[in-house]
Amino acid sequence: MLIYNNFCYNNLIFSQSTRKVTPLSTKRRSILLICTVLLIFIHAVYLNGNLTDLLNLAALEMVALAILISYAIKRKHVKLRSMIRLLIHGRQGNVEETIKRFYYYALVQKEQGQLTLEKELQQERDTFVQRGSLLAIEGVSEEELRLVLENELKGEQYRYQQAGGFFRLISLLAPGMGLVGTLLGMTGVLGSLEDLSQTGLSLSTAVVATLYGALLANMLALPCYYRLMDIYDQEMFEKRLYIEGCVGLQRMETPRLLFEKLNSFLPEDQKLVLVREPGSMRGTIERQGHYA
Secondary structure: OHHHHHHHHHHHHHHHHHHHHHHHHHHHHHHHHHHHHHHHHHHHHHHOOOHHHHOOHHHHHHHHHHHHHHHHHHOOOOOHHHHHHHHHHOOOOOHHHHHHHHHHHHHHHHHHOHHHHHHHHOOOOOHHHHHHHHHHHOOOOHHHHHHHHHHHHHHHHHHHHHHHHHHHHHHHHHHHHHHHHHHHHHHHHHHOOOOHHHHHHHHHHHHHHHHHHHHHHHHHHHHHHHHHHHHHHHHHHHHHHHHHHHHHHHHOOOHHHHHHHHHOOOOHHHOEEEEEOOOOOOEEEEEHHHHO
16 A cells, blocks of 8 residues: 555656646736736727726616626526636646546556555545546446436536526627617717707717627626636546546556546647556656656
C-alpha cells in the first residue's frame, strides 16, 4: 500500500502545480479582456459626449423589466448565487489528474483486487468518478453502467439549459423593452412639442432606452450565455472521459490500455506519456512535451 500511496503522491505533484498556474493565468486573461472591452466602450462614449449623457432613469427602468421578467419565468430553475459564482470562477476540474487516478485504480485492481480498490475509491474526491467506479466493480453490466452515468449527464444538461435559457431570454427581451422605451419616449416628444425642455428629456429617454437594451443583450446576456455553454461543453467532455474510465474498470482493462484510451481524449498539446518501469505495470505519467 505504501508503494501505491507514493505513486499517487508523486503523480499528483505535477497536477497540483498545474492547477495553481493554469486557472490563475486564465482568470487574468479573462479579466484583461473584460477590462479592454470596458475601456473601448468608455472611450467610444467619451468621443461622442460623456457618460452622464447616458444616464436616464426612465430608460433604465424599462430595460430592467427584461431582467425581472426573465427571472420571474426561470426563478424555479435558476440559483443566482451559484450561477454567478460559476460564471466568475468556472469549473475547477483537472482531467490530467483524473486520468492519473484512473491509471492508479487500474493498478490496484490488477495487483490487489476489487476489495482494496473499493477502499481506495472511498477517498475519491470527484463524486461522479466515485459513483461510477463503485458501480463498475460491483458487477453492474456495461450497458447499465453507461445508462446510469448518461442519465446523470442528462440531468446536468438540463441544469445548464435552464441557466443558459435565463440569459437567452434576457437577450431576447432587452432589445424589445428598449424599443418600448423608445416608443414611449417618442410619444412624450410628440405630446410636448410646445415645451422644448420636456421634449429634450423625452427624446433622450427614447434614444437611450434602445441603447440600454442593445448593451444589456450584447455586452451582458449573450456573453454570459456563451460563457455558460463553454463551461457546459468542458464538463460534458470531462465526464464522458470519466465514463470511459469507469467502463475500463468494469472491463478490468490493463492499466496501460485504460491510460491510452483516456489519453486519446486529450488534444495534442496536452497529451500525456506513460513511462513504464521495466518488467512492471507501474510507471510515471508526464506531459508529452516535458518528456520529449
